[in-house]
Amino acid sequence: MRLRAAVFLILGGLGTWGILHAQKPFLSYESTEEHAEAALPPDWERQAEWTRGRLKYTSSTWEHPNGQNTGRYGWRTDYPLGDRHTLQGLMRLTRVDAKSVEQVVELDNSSDIYNWPFLYGVEVGHWSLNDEEADQLRDYLLRGGFFMTDDFHGTQEWDVFMEGMRKVFPRRPVTDIDNKDEIFHVIYDIDQRSRIPGAQFIYSGIPWEFDGFEPKFRAIYDDKGRIMVGICHNVDMGDAIEWSDDPRYPENYASLAYRVSANYVMYDLTH
């Protein structure tokens, strides 16, 4: 089913979720990619200990000079199929009691985002954070939230991402994560981290985008040496997981994306 309506649907559950006054109900938005569309799973209402928050942000008006603009989908990239596959993978590979659906959250100055301590941001090379949003994201992270970014590539998208992150943490360094860091070992030992290309690899055969030739796993740490922002740059785990059930997409990239995602979630839940 393709949802074209420009409005989001509030799907049931209001009776239950509405009681939890500071926590917004599950919201389903229109997918902007045909491949990423997905029907609601039958158990979408099942409550669980964990789910992934998908960050809904305002996209910048910036475009690549060559006309390419993977950021045109903004926060909805790979949504919702990428999320649903990720959650299924976590339930299958780990003992995390995950919901079958993601939770879209916003930096809207409400308290809702604090109900979802794990946040996934995609195409953040095209985000546009204002000061209030940056303040709330900083507060969220310092209280104990975790922010995982994915699917932004090359120098220019990095710069845009960092422009936002500098509003969040003006002085905290961004460092390459050491191979010994627990985030690469908490469930799976991921010593070899190859490229994880996006779906465009199926058609182009090119495993990188723009000048993002090398996959980068970087982080911003808190004062106790724990990662609070896991920055996956020049990789597209969202696509890899979304397309993992497509035989044209290489299994090794999809598997690596699942393992990295599981490790990031597990790292957050243990640190």
Next chain:
Amino acid sequence: MFEFLFKYPLSIYRQGTFIFLAGWPLWLMGLGILAAAGVLGFLIWRQTSGSARMGVVRQGSVWILQTALAALLFFLLWHPALSVSALKPQQNIVAVVIDDSTSMTTNDENSTRKEAAEKVLNGGLLKALQEKFQVRLYKMSDHAERIDKLEQLTAGATATHIGESLKQVAADASSLPIGAMILLSDGADNTGGVDLETLSEIRRQRIPVHTIGLGRETMSHDVEISNVDVAARALPESRLGATVSFHQHGYTGQKAKIILKEGSKVVASQDVTLKAEGTEQVETVLFNAGDAGVKTLEAAIEPFPNEENARNNRVTRLVNVDPRKPRILYLEGEPRWEFKFLKRAVEDDKTLDVASILRTAPNKLYRQGVCRPGDTAHPQVNGKCNEMEDGFPSKIEDLFAFDGLIFGSVDAPYLTKNQQDMVKQFVDRRGGGVLFLGGKDSLSDGGWAKSAAADILPTTLPDRKNTYSFVGADVELTPAGQDSLITRIEEDPAKNVERWKKLPYIRTFQDPGDPKLGAVVLANFVPHEGGGVKRPLLVTMNYGRGRSAIFATGGSWRWQMLQPLADMSHEMFYRQLLRWVVGDTPRHITGSTPKSLLADESHVKLRAEVRDKTYLPASDAIVEAHITGEGAQQETVNMVPEPLEQGVYGADWTAPQAGSYIVEVVAKRGTEEIGRDTFTFRREDGIAENFHVEQNRELLEKLSAETGGSYYKPADAQKLGKDINYSQAGITVRETRDLWDMPAIFLLFLGIRAGEWLLRRRWGVI
């Protein structure tokens, strides 16, 4: 009045035995009374029968009165008398024991108690006694000491032990003809009273103790601390409560300030409103235990300007802040936010070491806070470094190396039967603490109700599944929770209650069932749905040597995420809860003394409880106590097994001087050391007399009543000159005192006759 009516003082009646001197049998008196009753009945019936004014009731009344008169005459004919044992003049000794403690310097209105005692004795009593007896003077402190004259009294002794002193005087009676004792005291005994052994010793010798109570029975303006209760041991930086009990006279409704000091440093203070006159008031003042070491705490209530005795406003206590870092093992069955945020909440607590095993995947464990090769942060345990590589410990000594356990969302069958039993023994035998958290695989849903560890749970789990639900709910403290240190996230109790009401709601709850007998519910869960029926959320219970708790949620992490960054309520709650879990977990050897503060005492009882590697009582150990005093002098005392307690060793020791003492108890089996423990005590002189300065009339009255003596106020004390003549101790002679001529009998005779006359006049039959 008594003496006027009954001819002799009450004391003679108490001492004496009632007898009839006529020598005729008593049955004859009974027969005579019966015969008189019969004759009188017949005569009354004959004279008044047929009279309209004398019915049966009136006839009966007249008959009763006349029979009573006849009975009285028979009673007098039999010659009633008292046989009393009287002290032989000039052949007996009367011991006069005078309180010589500093409480006798207390000024009651116009004079001190010492002056009042001297006034009583010099006002004629001593002279009256000396006319009939030899008088021995004793001054009393923690013992009795013979003095020749009253001028030797100083009122400078630092303690009063009435029982001990009287026992000493009574011991003289075995060789001397002591006929009676007179005790002049305020009854302010520092040992808490006169023990039964002393009382029976005096009773056995039949020495009456007459007491003269000195001093006011209540002060007009005074605040006195009666007790301060504070944990003898604590973990560094832990929050402690000093429970200060006090009472006051003359300041009802006024504000006072309780101050806790360590040396000159104020560690806490609290304003209180004083309750009703004489009422025991209890207030808890919270303070931080601070760094490791022995802390001498002084609890004081700021004296009022016109307070009569400011010396009873402060009390000292010792707290041994133990430098140990208890280890807690947290077994979690599923990765979840409660796991993450619980660990974060306590990670800055330097006194807690939380090791964890998390089931990350069906066949994977993730261990944290444990010894791993190359890890210097966590030492080897029992000689191994790959600690808990195979998961939850399967050997008892590996499990017992921990002080506390936390079970998250983990089902009981994940543990073997043996491991479940070890968990029970961990609480019962080891003395550890266990915390069960709510979760989809916890408590009932995790099969814990049917596990070998079910007994240690503080609730009876529901006999059903699906007890874990995602329901928004507020948390409400119970009265016990309002008093508990576990749930104290605000210093002020009232603010604390409000603070809990304002905490973000918790999102998950598990029905833990009903609390068991002895369990304490500290907090309830008030769901937003279902009519808001409260269910227990936080329940604690002591079991065996240890303790257990249920915190029936996996959703308290919201207190961290949904409150401002600076808010520490989530951290404080979990730190306090986990400190409760492990704070009292004993080690292999636990040394203690019943009194850590010896107030004007020197005798101390040392005690050590010794357990082997598996925490079974070790009765074959060699136990020594190394005692170090303030002057760095050291003494080693061998401790011997207590006969009735397995694994318990004891010793008696005398602290030679005032000051603090550190005792290190070491237990060995052969050359192998089982363990060692350190505790402290302190001897303080010159403080006991500052307390209980009001006259303890109850004690003095009891003492005299139990021994056949009498209690006197100073104003009545001169009567003692006569009362003291009668005693069964010393050299005595039996004396017979007639009772037939006492005014009471004459008045009774007149009363009966007058009564009959009045009745007859009223009925018109005269």
